[in-house]
Amino acid sequence: MVTAVAYTNFRKDLxxxxxxxxxxxxxxxxxxxxxxxxxxxxxASDYDSLMETLRVYQNQYLRNKVQRGMEQIREGAATQHDITKD
Structure with a gap:
C-alpha cells in the first residue's frame, strides 16, 4: 500500500x-x-527494476521468452544451471 503525505509535511521532513x-x-x-x-x-533501485520490467513487457521477444520459461516451470520441465564457476 502506498503511503500518502502532504507536500508541506514531505518538504519539512524530506x-x-x-x-x-x-x-x-x-x-x-x-x-x-x-x-x-x-x-x-x-x-532509484525500485525505479530501475520497474523500468526493466516495462522494457521486457514491451519487447515481444523477451516477453514470450519469459512466458515460455514460466510454462516450463509450471510443467516441471525446467532445469537448474550453475551460472557461477569457481
Missing part, C-alpha cells in the same frame, strides 16, 4: 521520508492541493 522510501522499499504519494501536482517518490 530526509526522513527519503530514508523511509529506501528502507521500506515502498512508494510515497506526495499530495498537493491540486491533484494534478501529486507525485510518487520511490527508490
Amino acid at each position: 530526509k526522513s521520508y527519503m530514508r523511509r522510501v529506501n528502507d521500506d522499499a515502498d512508494m510515497l504519494l506526495v499530495t498537493n492541493k491540486d491533484e494534478h501536482d501529486n507525485v510518487v517518490v520511490m527508490s
Whole structure:
C-alpha cells in the first residue's frame, strides 16, 4: 500500500521520508492541493527494476521468452544451471 503525505509535511521532513522510501522499499504519494501536482517518490533501485520490467513487457521477444520459461516451470520441465564457476 502506498503511503500518502502532504507536500508541506514531505518538504519539512524530506530526509526522513527519503530514508523511509529506501528502507521500506515502498512508494510515497506526495499530495498537493491540486491533484494534478501529486507525485510518487520511490527508490532509484525500485525505479530501475520497474523500468526493466516495462522494457521486457514491451519487447515481444523477451516477453514470450519469459512466458515460455514460466510454462516450463509450471510443467516441471525446467532445469537448474550453475551460472557461477569457481
